[in-house]
Amino acid sequence: MKRMAFLPILLLGFFLVPAGPAVAAEVNLATTATPSASYTSSWESVAAINDGIDPPSSNDTVNRRWGTWPNTGQQWAELTWAQAQTLRVAQVYFFDDNGGVRVPASWKLQYWTGSAYNDVPNATGYPTALNTYNKVTFGQVSTTRLRVLLQSGQGSVGLLEVKAFTNDPGGGGPSTWNPPANLVTPLNEVWSHVESTYPDLYGFRNYGWDQVMANGGSINYCVRWDSSATVTAAQRDQIHATLARQFKKWMDVMAGHNNWPYTNVPVKVVGWAVRDRAQLQWSDNSVDIYVNNIRENAPQCAEPCGRFFNQSGNYPNCPGGASHHYDMSLWLTAGFGGGAGGDWGQRIGSEYYMSNLNTDNVHILLHEMGHSFGLDDFYDWTPTGVCCFLMKAGSATSITDFDAWMLRDWWRHLKSRYGR
Structure with a gap:
């Protein structure tokens, strides 16, 4: 396929910008939680969702995965802490093998109020991108449980990693630039x-x-x-x-x-x-x-x-x-x-x-x-x-x-x- 040219070009100059002060990294609170799920395929592991391993892609064939095949419909995976955590941001990495497990048709985050699950307030949106973390920011909640609620689409659903933060760590993944x-x-x-x-x-x-x-x-x-x-x-x-x-x-x-x-x-x-x-x-x-x-x-x-x-x-x-x-x-x-x-x-x-x-x-x-x-x-x-x-x-x-x-x-x- 032929690439057709952009408009005429100008000369380019370069300059250096002094480095700013170091900023402490936000702590991923998910790693201290206990994971559970509505259903887990016998060969998969719900422990995958907070083991701290950044997936190389949505079709990760090396690390542990959580998947629900052959079950479809509404499924969930959640993190439970011994004490209440203050949360404002979550990052979700979807499992998709382009076969029986696919990204969900829709999903949302819910938190435990002590008596019921409520949707997190003022969520910025729920993207379903492959091969990257999907970040959601929301109004502050204090809770002992954070649930990822997924509605299946073309297949069963699954997750490779879930991260939770008190403040926005920046970017869509563990850093602003994290290619495999x-x-x-x-x-x-x-x-x-x-x-x-x-x-x-x-x-x-x-x-x-x-x-x-x-x-x-x-x-x-x-x-x-x-x-x-x-x-x-x-x-x-x-x-x-x-x-x-x-x-x-x-x-x-x-x-x-x-x-x-x-x-x-x-x-x-x-x-x-x-x-x-x-x-x-x-x-x-x-x-x-x-x-x-x-x-x-x-x-x-x-x-x-x-x-x-x-x-x-x-x-x-x-x-x-x-x-x-x-x-x-x-x-x-x-x-x-x-x-x-x-x-x-x-x-x-x-x-x-x-x-x-x-x-x-x-x-x-x-x-x-x-x-x-x-x-x-x-x-x-x-x-x-x-x-x-x-x-x-x-x-x-x-x-x-x-x-x-x-x-x-x-x-x-x-x-x-x-x-x-």
């Missing part, structure tokens, strides 16, 4: 390559990161329908749903990690661009319609509404105002093979997209979305110790652990521009 040991070297190689290849890496301000942060945790799309085929209202909604589902896969990688502020990043399609209005077989006004506005020999939504053309974030000439602006385009082109991606959005074949509306991983689209967040191609080299991952085209069809940590590494290096 076997990925440290290849991640450093990738970042060194990125810095040497893209001299305006830090000066460029239209990555997907910039767009999500500018919107306060959402993203807007325009669909460029570069095809002569007609589209029904049902197909329009399916196209949107597939786009949102694929985008969520990347955002779930970030949820709860390293001060990433959002547990969910909604995707809204605000406009459709087409050559002939008659191709769009709906009459409602749920999206803006742009007819025969041609750029690059393809229909596009209005330039005054596009972030690519208005990177200040102001849209004074956009019909309908800033709420109708689009950050990226989903460019669906008839007969197009492979894909392309960048800060402007993603381009893939319309036939490929329409034939994969119900596919779990639309891997070409996922690959191109990675480019929109800055991730590179790997046509001529492979980082040490890794072989098959989504951004190395043709070697994987879903986001792997290495892809996830590459994305998090971008956030690690760029998050200071957003005050995180």
